[in-house]
Amino acid sequence: MGKGPLAGVRVLELAGLAPGPFAGMMLADHGAEVLRVDRVSAVTRAGDQPSATVLDRGKRTIGLDLKSPRGVETFKRLAAEADVVIEVFRPGVAERLGIGPEDLRAINPRLIYGRMTGWGQEGPLAPTAGHDIDYIAISGVLSMLGRAGEKPTPPINILGDFAGGGLMLAYGVLLALFERERTGRGQVIDAAMVDGAALLFSMFPAMIANGLWGERGTNLLDTGSPMYDTYETADGDFMAVGSLEPQFWAELVAKMGLEDLPDRDDRANWPAIRARLADAFKSKTRAEWEKVFEGSDACVSPVLSMSEAPEHPHNRARGTFVEVAGLTQAAPAPRLLDSGHADLAPATRLHDLSSWGIDEQAAKDLRAEGVLA
Template structure:
């Protein structure tokens, strides 16, 4: 997508992204979706990645282990608003591309660093993945059923919510501050920090005595029978989130049951769960969806990633889009005055072509 063909609230913002995995590309995808001109600097031979996370990019290939490649990279950094790198601490400096060098050329540059453990601390140089950052942040231990081991939720929390999303927020905040100071700064986005941030509400519940600890025995972790998932007659599942009394009453009406216990009577929860489980097994998932449509009972079908694009609500909102034959989530959020365009597949370019457009 040519740099002058971009719309959205970040139109005119220039981003240079050093090729990486998962969180960095996701953060840059968010910036690109919102209109930023993101130029992905890939290595010779490429990373082997070319999919939804790389959409809306122009791609240049540079050998950053060669003086010529570093010089071309610095020429991009000198004209960019943002540079994003996801190496372990010290790697960019050894390549001659650290923040001191880049910001000496361009004092307005926002230099964003995406790592697992951050730029400081005893684990800064250690290897890790999503599950490790969740573990140390205290976000993994609560996930799972009573008496069972903690269960990792794919790599959604640390890599994307606590990583790429945090990176994008940091970049946007630094760009906003630059409007006042005229100066860029370094953004240290660490997945362990982001994973910890995601547990803020949980810490509030602990402080307020609303979280007893342990897995699967609390209000929001599947411990409550009215906030859980249930198998249906066809082997699929529904999600139930009937926390408030009026939603709970609607749930009971839809299920056509009259429990012998009150909603908040924890001693009665095991029997209530058995009652709900037996009732949900009498109909298919889609039949229960019809029963609860319009009922305000907070009951929803559990859809697979391939089913979700076909759900009527997602279709009506255009939540998913087709980009180059690949169905994937579309950009968000929505903007009234500066709407974004539908995503496009990445395209190859050269540093010369990029700089010609970055006057």
Template sequence: MAAEHDATGPADGRGPLQGVRVVELVGIGPGPFAAMLLADLGADVVRVDRPGGSALGIDPAQDLTNRNKRSVVLDLKTHDGLQAALALVERADILIEGNRPGVTERLGIGPDACRARNPRLVYGRMTGWGQQGPLASRAGHDLGYIAVSGALGLAGPAGGPPYAPANLLGDYAGGSLYLVVGLLAALHHARSPGGTGQVVDAAVVDGASHLTSMIHGMLAAGAWQDRRGANLLDGGAPFYGTYDTADGGHMAVGALEPSFYEEFLRLLGLGEDTTLPSRDDPANWTALRERIAARFRLRTRDEWTEVFDGSDACVAPVLSLAEAPRHPHLAARGTFLELDGRTQPAPAPRFSATPGAVRTPPALPGAHTAEVARDWELPDLLALDKEATP
């Protein structure tokens, strides 16, 4: 078992959601990540795995989205398995599922069936397309969801296709985080005087679209062009983008404010260059970018990192996933943890009085049946688990 790690602050590392019970129906992508976030913040998350092993296709012991959870194995297609799952639901505050619309209803564990057993239950539904609409029943993945939301069209160079930002923008930012906000808001309502449970319909297309609110405002105000590589924040501005270095590395520049831009030019070695095009006219941006790019190509990434270290030029090295935990600032904050020989991000955000923690390693399917049966007062789980666990 991993050593417990407090994300920050005093207390016992159990987090502000201690006492909140969550049932997670096995899935992949944004649902498990949302459940992990709740677990990191102290919720008691019981993952209902299905017989047959991990859905993600990797060793369950390496699936960090299952940390801080407990697992039971139930076959929801059997009467006894379904009844055991519904018994968990009776004792839960939140349920998370990530199936296509109608699937849990057909299994007998849809919102109506669950809330008939537990009227205060918050039923979280995580999908790409949402519960209604022409595409609701269609298959999909992160890339398609952010494509139709307009978010994908923001990423990439002006002269090429958009690039896929892993599944961070859709699944996790537009999906998981919006689901968690919805679940906690609905839980607050359910626990208020006269409050009831409800269904939270979290769709990646909705969340990803909502993330573009500021950009839509700028577009309406005429301060944003509806194309890539032509705007202040999409790499169009030469003072907000990335540059190659002599060793094949990259530096990220975010010198938006005039004072930061002056500091940037000074340290880059262009502060006294009177021939440098003005940044205020977008017609100069291509020429200005070429001048800046030429300077960056003169030194390595590490050399430029040293040049800009300690300044307000808003310049940072572009690090890989393996390099990021060693960055001095992230190391000082404990942004990453090394537990059981595995590097992983620490819980976030941080709380001064009720910090979250990594309390347990990724839950293996069916590993916690006895604990859950005891803590949730469901002795029948033990017999079912012996039948269902591979």
């Protein structure tokens, strides 16, 4: 059995973009055996070296023609051996293919069927196309992101696809696995990115209702406050400031020699404070400011690029980044100190399907028919 708390859990992941693979990666990182099912044509084009990203690490892959009866029959045989299926189609597509939740749970009542969509399985928008930006738009989240007086700014596709989507689906799988220990039954998970994005902002409705949160970009945590923003340095880089609490603010102004700043509790002073901070940060390079704030509680950090982050002393000390097949990437998280995580490796083809209930002669026949690759 492999390493990690999910060792022994078997996952069938239908190939998709971003959130589905991310959920599968989260499970694989912690020991689950994840088999990604691609299209036959994709496998044929790529050959024995799967086209794979970091999101596919630790997985095995095959190609299967799910539009053929034999392909559907084969998928059902794989599902009979699985604990989890991750499905990423629009609502109704899996049912039309004959691999929907009821089709598979009829042969495997313990199966956990995780459905990953943007809009969810029902509702007026469920059958329509969309992307991360659309899901966070109708959740209300996008309206809160951006600077004052400017249009809403999507934070790339992190909130919908990954945090509100893939991570929520992985969490749902863990809930269902835990529940199955008590009931012996599987579960269907409806993971919708619009739901997940809305949930991530659970702190804010009460603040808005109580008048503690105003227009976009005017508040304490959205760049409205000079105590929570980024500032350019002399060399064109940036420092991030999060000196919200009085004691941290006191340390920042002392380190910068700005003890004469006006009272920050008066919002009317925020523009003047911001201007003074901006001028001060422009007086030194980022590296010089890093030295100034090294080891302090001022809550000031350098804004590192993705290529710089793995070299930061803190990240190096914790092993926050790892190298897999020559590519630097984030290590599995969170850490279970007594269990560890799975060995990390790029995705590979699975040639022997006997452990999934398909013997070599049957696999050979399927390959000859063009159903399996």
